[in-house]
Amino acid sequence: MADLQINRRLIMTPGPTLVDPRVSQAMSNQIWGQFDPDFTDIMDQTMALIRKSFSTNNRFSFPIDGSSRAGLEAVIGSIVEPGDDVLIPIIGRFGDLAVELAQRAGGNVHTIETDWGQVLDQDQIIAEIKRLKPKVVAMVHGETSTGRLQPLDRIGKAVRQIGGFLVVDCVASYMGTPVLVDDWQIDAAVGGAQKCLSVPAGITPITFNDRFAEAINQRKRVERGVRSAEDADQEAFITSNYLDLTQLQDYWSPRRLNHHTEATVSVYGLNMGLQLALEEGLENRYARHLRIHQALNAGLTALGLHIFNEGDHEMPMVTCVEIPASLGDGEAFKAMLLKEFGVEISSSFGSLHGKIWRIGTMGYVVEKTNMVNFIALLAAALLTAGVNVDTKAGLAAFNQVYSD
């Protein structure tokens, strides 16, 4: 039998990110049965941690057992019924994903778009909300494909005024920059495990409020096999069973309605990741991400690289760097950086593919020594590839901004 041989990597992509070893330790524990009271205690504790992480009091704050898009599909597929108007402001590839999910749910999708690398003006979005009066507005907070952070603190109020629901994809921004669910009047938010939380992919924290719960419960269909007399049935049920939030909320509540088998060790990992984040303090964590981002931008610029749309609503956990012209679309260099140096960065999608690299500074990896390593290794790889960069200047600029 072959042991898995997992070689060392410095993962500097916008996810999945290196896992905090304390999370891996938590996940190496033996499992408990899913209805074991000691395990349901951990489930309840995890819900409390998720609430804090989203700065919300929503009782329905629990994880979905799947990757982030499973969380997005659970939220969008539960609230969007066939024929519902859905407004989706698009600033990159993950806006496209929201469109896709809303269309698969049968939604009548309307979009507002802007050039990739820009964000949309909130007033423009609000005007469209007032004009269209959609049932659902679905937005991406941190658009990793372009590295932009979409302002949305005023959207929730406008959506509530027309009686709609605001759903926000916070997968990449979550735990790296403020996501204030209650203050911003977000009705349902989806976070990410494998981004700034440094927990392995496979589990996704979500939260939704009581008015959202009331709306989706109009479609509630408890499944055949565990349905009881008091469970109404109706026609407009949610298409997915696995991602049906109305059943999942019963599983994650004192009713503990039998549904899927919970991914025990993923819950251990999420629980530990959230404990570590909250022990650090959310404000400290956000400040750490911002400080490293600013220092990295300075360091890469001093190396001789050019930051894409620097200063224009950048995500503090993604740095977009223009690919030097001599390296073509940058793919061969990216592969060489991984193969020879063990350092992984990302390309992008659509119109930005071949134009920018995306460097993720998310979660556990975001500290000074890793960044010094990264700049030095990237510089060495660029020099090897014939790109003239100034290693010493890059490191000095990073250290100066970091120390300020």
Added chain:
Amino acid sequence: MADLQINRRLIMTPGPTLVDPRVSQAMSNQIWGQFDPDFTDIMDQTMALIRKSFSTNNRFSFPIDGSSRAGLEAVIGSIVEPGDDVLIPIIGRFGDLAVELAQRAGGNVHTIETDWGQVLDQDQIIAEIKRLKPKVVAMVHGETSTGRLQPLDRIGKAVRQIGGFLVVDCVASYMGTPVLVDDWQIDAAVGGAQKCLSVPAGITPITFNDRFAEAINQRKRVERGVRSAEDADQEAFITSNYLDLTQLQDYWSPRRLNHHTEATVSVYGLNMGLQLALEEGLENRYARHLRIHQALNAGLTALGLHIFNEGDHEMPMVTCVEIPASLGDGEAFKAMLLKEFGVEISSSFGSLHGKIWRIGTMGYVVEKTNMVNFIALLAAALLTAGVNVDTKAGLAAFNQVYSD
């Protein structure tokens, strides 16, 4: 910060089951990026292991990132279109789940049912297939709710004769008793990680053949954002994106089409669990489950308990025991057994709830010392609860059958 304090348990339920520590060790490794060539090598290796585990040559043999019902929903939701006739033989609660999933996919569901605790005659099912000519027949192989193993080796041939597709839920039987996908002409099969494979829940191995792939690819819709010119779009698309097998098969193929972020450590765990099972040898593994099942039945009977429908198509990894009359519905005893002795068994569903306990003998836990522990502890708990059992006789009977 509080460490997770995971107390010792002897989990004797039909899942989730105790995890093989070598699987936990594999899962404690650091992650790799999802397109890292070293990780895609592990993905390919895992596909090869899944093929062997299902005794199939199907190239499309890969895991779904979710619990077993996610795998079932992926298969049923991808093949069943609105209005399709679906035939579902029901022998217990997981037949109900198949009905639920087929209905949510829009299927026109027909059922054949029998009393819980029985199996259906294959000739009866085949006659109904010939009469109804359904597009899809969905069956449960190991029905854990009743402990029955449904014979189905002749169904595939009949389904193929009418041009339909046979989908089988092998979640509980997989890796504990033969599941011969190619020999039995099963078109799509779903296994389980957290049952006889002793891998944590959260990932589900599936397999499907080329004719199944051809059928679902009629509905293929590559999502907005990664769609290219050669990707046709059409109306009858699969409702789920996360569980869309046509996109997942592209992700698990050389095209590596961007989809979800793979649950890296779950893949490590599945890979290691499958390596361990194949190293043991499938025939040895099946024999081990059967031997322990027979010895446990003898031991429990000699204690003074009564096996439910003994000898009637029992699953070799689930023992159903009638609850002694003096213990009422058995729930208080079951809770006491867990709280005081750290031993977990299961109740059942529907008409069998309060009538039988279900004892799982699945995977890693299935060896002599664990069973001796279990019989002795169960006997002690029963004596404590005022049920007169003969501990010595129970252990002797177990050991005698085990040694034969």
